[in-house]
Amino acid sequence: xxxxxxxxxxxxxxxxxxxxxxxxxxxxxxxxxxxxxxxxxxxxxxxxxxxxxxxxxxxxxxxxxxxxxxxxxxxxxxxxxxxxxxxxxxxxxxxxxxxxxxxxxxxxxxxxxxxxxxxxxxxxxxxxxxxxxxxxxxxxxxxxxxxxxxxxxxxxxxxxxxxxxxxxxxxxxxxxxxxxxxxxxxxxxxxxxxxxxxxxxxxxxxxxxxxxxxxxxxxxxxxxxxxxxxxxxxxxxxxxxxxxxxxxxxxxxxxxxxxxxxxxxxxxxxxxxxxxxxxxxxxxxxxxxxxxxxxxxxxxxxxxxxxxxxxxxxxxxxxxxxxxxxxxxxxxxxxxxxxxxxxxxxxxxxxxxxxxxxxxxxxxxxxxxxxxxxxxxxxxxxxxxxxxxxxxxxxxxxxxxxxxxxxxxxxxxxxxxxxxxxxxxxxxxxxxxxxxxxxxxxxxxxxxxxxxxxxxxxxxxxxxxxxxxxxxxxxxxxxxxxxxxxxxxxxxxxxxxxxxxxxxxxxxxxxxxxxxxxxxxxxxxxxxxxxxxxxxxxxxxxxxxxxxxxxxxxx
Amino acid sequence: xxxxxxxxxxxxxxxxxxxxxxxxxxxxxxxxxxxxxxxxxxxxxxxxxxxxxxxxxxxxxxxxxxxxxxxxxxxxxxxxxxxxxxxxxxxxxxxxxxxxxxxxxxxxxxxxxxxxxxxxxxxxxxxxxxxxxxxxxxxxxxxxxxxxxxxxxxxxxxxxxxxxxxxxxxxxxxxxxxxxxxxxxxxxxxxxxxxxxxxxxxxxxxxxxxxxxxxxxxxxx
Numbered sequence: 001x002x003x004x005x006x007x008x009x010x011x012x013x014x015x016x017x018x019x020x021x022x023x024x025x026x027x028x029x030x031x032x033x034x035x036x037x038x039x040x041x042x043x044x045x046x047x048x049x050x051x052x053x054x055x056x057x058x059x060x061x062x063x064x065x066x067x068x069x070x071x072x073x074x075x076x077x078x079x080x081x082x083x084x085x086x087x088x089x090x091x092x093x094x095x096x097x098x099x100x101x102x103x104x105x106x107x108x109x110x111x112x113x114x115x116x117x118x119x120x121x122x123x124x125x126x127x128x129x130x131x132x133x134x135x136x137x138x139x140x141x142x143x144x145x146x147x148x149x150x151x152x153x154x155x156x157x158x159x160x161x162x163x164x165x166x167x168x169x170x171x172x173x174x175x176x177x178x179x180x181x182x183x184x185x186x187x188x189x190x191x192x193x194x195x196x197x198x199x200x201x202x203x204x205x206x207x208x209x210x211x212x213x214x215x216x217x218x219x220x221x222x223x224x225x226x227x228x229x230x231x232x233x234x235x236x237x238x239x240x241x242x243x244x245x246x247x248x249x250x251x252x253x254x255x256x257x258x259x260x261x262x263x264x265x266x267x268x269x270x271x272x273x274x275x276x277x278x279x280x281x282x283x284x285x286x287x288x289x290x291x292x293x294x295x296x297x298x299x300x301x302x303x304x305x306x307x308x309x310x311x312x313x314x315x316x317x318x319x320x321x322x323x324x325x326x327x328x329x330x331x332x333x334x335x336x337x338x339x340x341x342x343x344x345x346x347x348x349x350x351x352x353x354x355x356x357x358x359x360x361x362x363x364x365x366x367x368x369x370x371x372x373x374x375x376x377x378x379x380x381x382x383x384x385x386x387x388x389x390x391x392x393x394x395x396x397x398x399x400x401x402x403x404x405x406x407x408x409x410x411x412x413x414x415x416x417x418x419x420x421x422x423x424x425x426x427x428x429x430x431x432x433x434x435x436x437x438x439x440x441x442x443x444x445x446x447x448x449x450x451x452x453x454x455x456x457x458x459x460x461x462x463x464x465x466x467x468x469x470x471x472x473x474x475x476x477x478x479x480x481x482x483x484x485x486x487x488x489x490x491x492x493x494x495x496x497x498x499x500x501x502x503x504x505x506x507x508x509x510x511x512x513x514x515x516x517x518x519x520x521x522x523x524x525x526x527x528x529x530x531x532x533x534x535x536x537x538x539x540x541x542x543x544x545x546x547x548x549x550x551x552x553x554x555x
Numbered sequence: 556x557x558x559x560x561x562x563x564x565x566x567x568x569x570x571x572x573x574x575x576x577x578x579x580x581x582x583x584x585x586x587x588x589x590x591x592x593x594x595x596x597x598x599x600x601x602x603x604x605x606x607x608x609x610x611x612x613x614x615x616x617x618x619x620x621x622x623x624x625x626x627x628x629x630x631x632x633x634x635x636x637x638x639x640x641x642x643x644x645x646x647x648x649x650x651x652x653x654x655x656x657x658x659x660x661x662x663x664x665x666x667x668x669x670x671x672x673x674x675x676x677x678x679x680x681x682x683x684x685x686x687x688x689x690x691x692x693x694x695x696x697x698x699x700x701x702x703x704x705x706x707x708x709x710x711x712x713x714x715x716x717x718x719x720x721x722x723x724x725x726x727x728x729x730x731x732x733x734x735x736x737x738x739x740x741x742x743x744x745x746x747x748x749x750x751x752x753x754x755x756x757x758x759x760x761x762x763x764x765x766x767x768x769x770x771x772x773x774x775x776x
Contacts, residue, residue: 119575122585187592195585196575225596229603233715242711243693244607250705255610259603533577 022525024426039124040526044131045110046424051135052106055097062090064486067448067479073467080465084151085166087463091154092145092171096178097138099409100267103274104220105134105185107416108213110424112189114517115207117198117534119527122191126184134181141174153463155264158245158256161234168238176231179224182270186220189213200535207515207540208284208297212277215301219266219273219308227263230256254319261312269308269336271405272372273301275412276343279368282415283347284541285513286362287354291541293346303339311336317388326385333383340376344369359511360434361419367442368411375404378453393463396456399449407445414441414492421496422510426523427503433495440488447481514542571748583750590754594761597723601765604716608772611712615705622709623774625690625701627681631774634677635766641670642763645731645756648738652749657742660752664735667759671728678721685710713773720765727762730755 025042029035035043065086069076078086109127113120121127144150148167152160161168193206193214206214233244234256243249245256284291291297313321313329321329347369356362378400382388391397422428451474456462460471467475509518516536520529576582612619648663689697692711734755738744744752 122576123589124573124575126589183593183596187589187596190592191585191589194588195581221592221596222599225599226603229600229719232719233603233607236715237693240692241694242715243707244711244715246693249693250611250615250708251711252610252614255607259606527574 022521022527022530024521024523025526026425026523028526037128039120039128041109041113041121041124041127042424042524042528044127045106045108047131048101048105048109048134051131051138052098052102055093055138056102059090059094059098060486060489062086062093064482066090067482069465070467070475071479073469073472075465081151083465084153084463085145085149088150088153089145092141092150092175094406095154095267095271096141096175097134099271099405100182101134101185102271102409102413103278103416104189104213104216104270105130107209107278107420108185108189108216108274111420111517112192112210112213113196114520114524114528115210115515115540116192116196116201117516117529117536118192118196119529119533120196121188122196123188127188130181130184130188133184134178137174137177137179137181139174140177141171144168144170144174155260156231156234157260158234158237158251158253159247162237162241162246169235172231172235172238176228176235179228179231182220183224186217186224189217190221198533198535200537201516204295204298205536205539206298207517208280208291208294208301209274209277211298212273212280212301215305216270216273216277218302219270219305222309223263223266223270226259230259230263254316254321257316257319258312261315262309265312265315266305266308268401268405269304271409272412273304275368275409276301276304276340278412278416278419279347279365280343281515281541282361282365282419283350284543285419285511285515286357286359286365287351288357288543289350289354289541290539290543291346292349292352293342294539294541296342297346300339300342303342304336307332307335307339311383314383314388317385318392323385330383330385334380337376337380337383340372344373344376357511359418360429360431360438361415363435363438363442364411364415364418367438367445368408368415370442371403371407371411371445375400375407379404391456393461394456395452395460395462398462399452399456402449402452407449410441410445414438417496419511420517421499422506423517423520423522423524425500425503426506427499428506428510429499429503430495433491437488437491437495440484440491444481444484444486444488448478448485449481451475451477451481514538514540516540579747586750586754590757594757597761598765601716601719601768604712604719605768605772608712608716611705611708615703615708618701618703618705618709621701621703622690622706622713623776626713626774627684628774630677630681631770634674635770637670637674637677638763638766641667641674642760644670645759648734649749649753649756652738652744652752653746655745657738657744660744661735661738664731664738664755668728668731668735671724671731675721675724678717716769716773720762720769723762723765727755727759730758 025040028040029038035047038044065077066083069078069083069086109121144167147170150164150168150171151166152164152168156168156172193210197206233242236242237244237246241249243251245251245253247253280291280297311329311333313325314333317326317329347365378396382391382397382400418429418434455471455474455478458471458474460467506522508520508522510522511518516534519534519536572579572582576585644663644666648660648667651657651659651663685691688700689695690701690710691697691707692714693707696707696710734751737751
């Protein structure tokens, strides 16, 4: 640790002698090695941010290619096989490389120790390892995608995936390795919550983002091993024809689906639970109000994590499952809606009579609320067996899961990025551009996926390369929406990159938030807090009277 | 990295406290909790295979009965005894580590490793026999003696689960070897510093535990 005195590059305005002795984490060591071998959770979080954004770009480009291909019936820019590989790559990259690690690995890593008053996560070296395991898995999977490609869709359904001539083994093996990264991160966060809380932070004084990450980690630890085993079995079967899921050899492909969705359904909550956590922080800060029903929000995270494990069967209503099973899974699916509704009502209760400060993160909160409610309601509809049967594997399902998984998660990811940008980099961005791009993104997202609900309801199946003439108008609308969405992301990239270099110094607490993480400097010093371990006497989200704005002064 | 020795290096049992932990107790607690969680994920990994086992046993009860009878019960039993005994020596290693008897820790782990090798040798003979007669998974199944529908699937499950278990035996052997070498050469385990021995031993108990499930599932019932 060589203290650096180069305050110009520190980002934050000079605050006196503190910075001389405690350089912020960005400038504490500037060699490449000091970044690549760091055990600082904040630097690891930033490196995850870099990779996650890169994979988001890759997945996004492939999404646009799919939309362009579907602009007209018949071949537009690629052949059918390329199309199959493109949507598989889009799904794989977006789910395994972006959505699952996006919020936990980036913002969870960065904020969790800060919010607990800890110096780091419990196992810093395991944390660094999880980054490299993630990258190793990504490299192997992408190598497989580029050398032969995979045309199964991201669900790898057997027996097709065990018989296809495309490269299944390296892609599945890559996904298996990424699973280890997920497990390592999950274990790390759970242990951190149990052992690293600063004195005075009881379980019910943990910020709600921490609760959400904790619940997410429980799912990661409990579900990921099962898909890990499954991916190994399918890989082995693809290479050696062991017949585990091959009906020609007596195997049962429905068993594959059970094991696959036992992970992949809870994986949806790995994606959206952290999003819920981010929103609890954002809504409290920008309403200047204590979160309404703190315990209910905390418990409902655990509730979603729990019932999320008993809903997987709703992916298999048309797989020959018994009517009784379908009914049970349908009801269990709807229970998730109950827990989500608890959160939604509490967020609205928080905004009610609050002193709303309509900044960019709050704009994303509004979009998030719409996507969650709309996506959630269509989820209840799809959980109803009689409705799911005609909608099964149509664009209705595509639109539904994009609304709830992508819509909600992207809103939260962008909200988190804007909300914590000053904390992470010590600089502020242009608020006007933030609001403009938020509006563009929300509009673009609706324009992309609402036509897909209509397409699905009219009977257009998902994953099809070609379609009848009558579906074209809605497909064009959807592609236009996707272009708008892409445009919005480009604007965000531009003004955030500008802010990174030329942004004004943010100061310690630009939002005047009561969140624990804002009590540290922006950007925080290497061990998070200057001086002895902090204690947090007040509860998180503690605003006495929103109208009086009894909050710390912006520095 | 983050760790900083609080006392002079080289002195006998020196517990190392990483800078981000409040105290040694907390650090040990965190390590133990992390290991328990990891072991839970390992159990779940095998649980997936148990589900496959249960599912296909339900579909092909005759094949399962016949496949189970074709295994060498003697070798399986000996292997079970070997593995359980090795778990005992691993547990004794923790006992000696707590008392600071590093030499005994090393000896106990050496015994554990010997038994692990013994287990793998017996497993090798079992596998070899199956390769000879052709009771192999999926399309490699060539044995004429048993023709029940689903019999090849029994051997798929058998080979997948025992191979995954054997893989864990190898990983466990790696962990215990490192602990053994450290006990013999550095002698730095003691009443306050036996986390590595304890966690390595916990991992070995998992290997043992999984086999205790696999043995009756595959050989006995």
